[in-house]
Every structure is written in C-alpha cells, then in structure tokens.
Amino acid sequence: MANRIDEVTAPRRIVIVGASLAGLRAAETLRLEGFSGQLTLIGDEPYPPYDRPPLSKQVLSGWLPVDHITLPVQVKLDARWLLGVPAKRLDMLKRQVVLADGQTADFDYLLIATGTRARPWPDADEAALEGVCSVRNRDDASKLYKLLSQKPQRVLVVGGGFIGSEVASVCRDLGLEVTLAERGPAPLGGALGTTIGSIVAREQRKYGVDLRVNTVVTALEGNGQGRLRGAQLSDGSTVEADVAVIALGALRNVEWLFKANLSADERGVVCDTYCRALDNKGDVVENIFVAGDIARWPHPLFHYEEELLAVEHWGNAIDQAETAAHNMLNPSFDYRPHTHMPNFWSSMFGASIKSVGLPTVADQVVITQASFGMRRFTAVYGRQGKVVAAVSFNAGQMLPSYQTLVEQSAPFPPDLHASDQPQTFAPQSAGFPHAGHPKYDTGAEPNMVTP
C-alpha cells in the first residue's frame, strides 16, 4: 500500500467508537494504509468483534457455538481495546471521548461506528419475563439458544422482518411450533414490499409457521412466577407460548452524541459522501467520520427528494468503514466517495434470498425469471420507469447481471426475454407502505422522538 500520509498533518491518535464489523474493518484499513499512530477501539460489549448474521441462524440452530463467530483480522492492529464499556459523551472541543466508567480517549481523528441495538419490547415488566428475548448481540443469541434447547411448547415471534422470519425458520428446523405476528400485510413487507412478501408468507405457512399478518401483540403475559405464559393479540385471540422473540427492528446508538455539536438524531448521524460528519449547521467536521448502520449520507444513485440514505447491512458497514478510514489518512484530492451499491442476503424456509439495489423506493415489481414452481425466482423493482433493485430467491448467480441494470438506471420493466421468464410478464404494485422513502424499514415503528 502506498503511504500517502503527510508527515506534518498525519493524525497521531485515532479513536474508533464501535468495535463491531465497521469498527474492525476501519481499524484494519488504517493499518493497511500506513497509519502507525495510536489506535483505540471502544466497544460496549466485552467481546472482540464478531459477525452478527449467524446469531439469528447457525447459532440458534446449534451448528455454530457462539464463541465461533469472532471475525478474523487481516493485519496486525496493535490497538488499544476498551471493551465492555459504552461511550457516554463526545467532547468535540477537547477532542475526547468519555466512557461510561469515566475513562477518556483523546483523538485527532474519530470514527463513529456505534451501530444499532434491538428495539426493546415497550413494557419493561413484560420484557423482563423469563422466556422473552431479542436477537441482536452475542448474549441475546446465547440466551435464546438455551431457551430453544429446552424444547419450548411454542415460540412466539413478534415482528416479521428478516430477523423474526429467520428465527421462525430455525425454530421450524428444530421441530418447534412457531407463531409469527407481523403488523403489516406480509412478512418482509417493509424490506421487499407486500407483493414479494406474500410469496414469503406462503412459504412460511408451507413450512408450518402459524403466521398472523395485520396483527400486533398487545400484551405478553406471565404465569405469576415471572415466566412467560403467552400473549394477547390485536385480533382478540391469545397465544400460549413459553418463549417470545422480540424482533421489532433496531434503534441507533446515537444518544452519546446528543450533546455534541453534530447533526445526529434517532435516524442516525449525517455525513457527506466522503463519510465526514456534519455539524448541526450542516458544515463538514474535518476530523470526525461516520460508518455503518448509524450513518446517513447522500447517495448519488438514490438521492430522491434530498433524502439521505441509511443502510443497515453487512456490505455497507465494510465499504463505508474502508472508505472512511482511507479518507482519514489522505489529502482531500485523494478522497474516495462512498457510492456503495446496497446489497444483502438472508436465509430462511429453504430459500437463499439475495438483494441488490434499493427495493424500498420502488413503486412496481415484476417477476422476470421463475422456475420450479416459484421455488427459484428473480424479481426486479422499478421506480418511475427505472430499475432500482433486484431480489433473487435461490437464484443468486443471476444477481450480478441485474446489478448492472440498477447501476445504469435501466428502463423498467426491463426487456430481458429470459428463457425462464414467466408466461405472464406483469408489473404489479410493489406494495411498500410508504413508497418512495429511501430507507430500509424492517417493519418497525417510525422514528418517534427528536432530542
């Protein structure tokens, strides 16, 4: 790697707040690009960086022990790790991060990568019942794995986004009875729209999930001894369950920044395309960068109505962290813009799901390829006559060619004439609750309060 660091302006101390995927990749990139100063990583969990996707899949199924998901390092980091204590405050004038236990970390450059946490069940007493848990971190997954190993009579999954649906799928693989309550008209409706979501609904039911759509859980009920017994649903019915998995989406870990002079609120921390944070007047802060789930930035391809994009996916965390780290060490004429093409994968109910582009902004969707009775298909999403995304079920090898259509904003519906194109080639409404909003919404509550 060429070392382009100017001897005079080179940062001596870089602090990364957030010791997960984005924080780790940024640290690796800093060392790979020649940063030799003091590097500090701060993480609220006691664990070294680990990968989160297996938490709702292989860890729950028991195939992967929870201490087998630690991420590898590609380069000697020679870092100071402050783990197990969250950052509490940012002092921009002193260039200092203050931790919850009073420790401090001084910086020349700062990367904010504090990500998100699971949205808790709103009633604290009900959330404290034995048998109720979320799936966001290592401790959650350990707890849920133990609960599932005790062969519960029924698992109630609250929320039919990706996490909730993946958990329901694992439960069925384990031979457990599952009820999934989703407040929208279809599972994955927030991420893939109701039209594709209804195909997912059919697969879930075939797999034996007791799927309740247009239904919310109104109360969790204890057995009088602090254990979950069941739940009340909005349709007036009750479900008996000894485990409840709360999968209502994520909240951004921004509270520690509220007293700082940054453009940060419940939606995330605003940065420019070079990952530099903006202050609360909208001006660039030269020495503070943002990456991962918590970042909101203007994406050149998906910049509708001046809306900023936040992408809570694995690939974005890596790309944005690498870009932010590169830009920290280089003069502005060597900055790289963060023009990441959003992508993600999931695995559930016998299907490998992959996505490229931004389905949530689409108004229409069309199935372009399908075979084996829809066990394998690809759907293309369009917005105002242009391709914005493609999603494949068990057909991931096709996706790179569709990515080209997204990059080119190709005309929608696309003129493909694939050999496995369905006989009726019919664009339909994509079925997003708030069409045109350029942000993934896993079906959770809209953002509620501003500081």
Add this chain to the structure above:
Amino acid sequence: MRVVVDLNRCQSYGQCCYAAPTVFRFHNGESLEYNYAPEDDLDEQVLRAAKACPVQAISIGIEDEAYEALEQKVQQHG
C-alpha cells in the same frame, strides 16, 4: 485459524464445501454456512477452500496474539 466469507459475493459454487466439508456447508438451498474458527488440524483444508473459491469470497485472518487475547480474556471471566 479464523475465516470470514463475503456472502454478498458468494455465488454458491460450493467448491469450499468439497475442500473443507466440515467447515463449509449449504443450508436452505444455496445459503452457505461456515465455521469462523475451524480447528487447527483443518488449516490445510481451509486454505485449499479459499484458493478454490471462484469468486474469492473467503478471507483468512492472520495470527495476532494480542487480538486472540481478547477472546481468551472473555472466556476466562465468563
């Protein structure tokens, strides 16, 4: 050894599953599952799997004692 696979890049060719069948496998059709921390005696298989991947989606970590110490500290203190 520690491993991570870029599952956005993975195209489910399955070469890794042949090279290191106890480390990599398919589940839910085309979805790759893998052990991030294979036992030492599988190192050779895992290296072969990484080389065999047609889209080079498998990354293998370096040995970093200071990094490994973080995990050991967690295990000691529970």
